[in-house]
Amino acid sequence: LTPDLNYPCLNGVWIPAPIDVSQDEYSFTTPNSEIVIGHSPSDRLKKGTNSILIPAVETLKKNGFNIKLEIIEGVSHKEAVARKRQVHLFWDQARVGAYGNSALEAMRFGIPTMCWIAPKTIEQAHGRLDDCPIVNFEPTPESCASVLECILNRETLTNLSYETIKWTKKTHGYETVGK
Numbered sequence: 001l002t003p004d005l006n007y008p009c010l011n012g013v014w015i016p017a018p019i020d021v022s023q024d025e026y027s028f029t030t031p032n033s034e035i036v037i038g039h040s041p042s043d044r045l046k047k048g049t050n051s052i053l054i055p056a057v058e059t060l061k062k063n064g065f066n067i068k069l070e071i072i073e074g075v076s077h078k079e080a081v082a083r084k085r086q087v088h089l090f091w092d093q094a095r096v097g098a099y100g101n102s103a104l105e106a107m108r109f110g111i112p113t114m115c116w117i118a119p120k121t122i123e124q125a126h127g128r129l130d131d132c133p134i135v136n137f138e139p140t141p142e143s144c145a146s147v148l149e150c151i152l153n154r155e156t157l158t159n160l161s162y163e164t165i166k167w168t169k170k171t172h173g174y175e176t177v178g179k
Contacts, residue, residue: 003125004098004118014125018177019104021169027085028110028161033066035152038087038111040072040080040102048094048116048139056144065152085109088157094139097121103134107168112160114147128171133163 001017037057041047049071057069072083084090090106090113092099097118107113114135122129137147151157170176 002098002100002121003129004096004121006124008124014128016128016172016177017101017104018174019108019168019172021108021165021173025108026110026165028112028158028165029088030154030158031088035065035067035089035157036070036087037067037089037091037148038070038072038084038106039091040084041093042102046093046095052094052139052141052144053091055141056148059141059145060148060152063149065149067152081105084111087111089114089152091115092134094137094144099134104168104172107134107164108172110161110165112151112157112164114144114151131167132171133160133167135160 001015003014006012006014039049039053041049044050054069057067060067070083070087072080084106090103090111092103092113092115094116097116098121099113099115099117103113103115112135114137116139117129117134117136135147135151137143151160
């Protein structure tokens with residue numbers, strides 16, 4: 001279901017994880033002043049929450065960015081998904097090297113998503129991630145902060161939102177995966 005597992009020795013084909021992507025589910029709202037970054041770690045260590053995301057956000061706050069980090073944990077799956085719909089950017093992970101269900105749950109609503117996608121994952125996707133709008137970065141606090149600094153504005157987030165819903169439907173939508 002994820003191209004990072006499509007090892008060359010398997011001679012496999014990446015079949016993207018399917019998710020319902022209905023246009024009526026689109027819920028991105030352009031930020032007015034404060035930008036909310038959401039993150040729902042299943043395991044903070046494995047996702048890079050404390051070692052990469054939190055230091056990157058702290059750096060940006062020190063540099064004057066009006067951002068809020070909303071870490072979604074200890075709640076039901078239903079509540080976690082509902083809270084993802086309310087953020088301006090969803091940060092998936094910086095350790096695994098591929099996006100997964102948590103990212104898809106945000107992307108299906110047009111929420112721009114950020115995740116470290118390893119070069120090997122991109123290679124094993126055989127071109128199917130070439131136009132992927134997920135914001136990629138090197139898995140360090142410095143790289144994460146630098147990339148966030150470039151995208152945390154109304155225009156970029158809005159454009160990423162439209163690209164995200166379009167790409168998610170094209171790649172992960174039920175109709176596409178079903179075919």
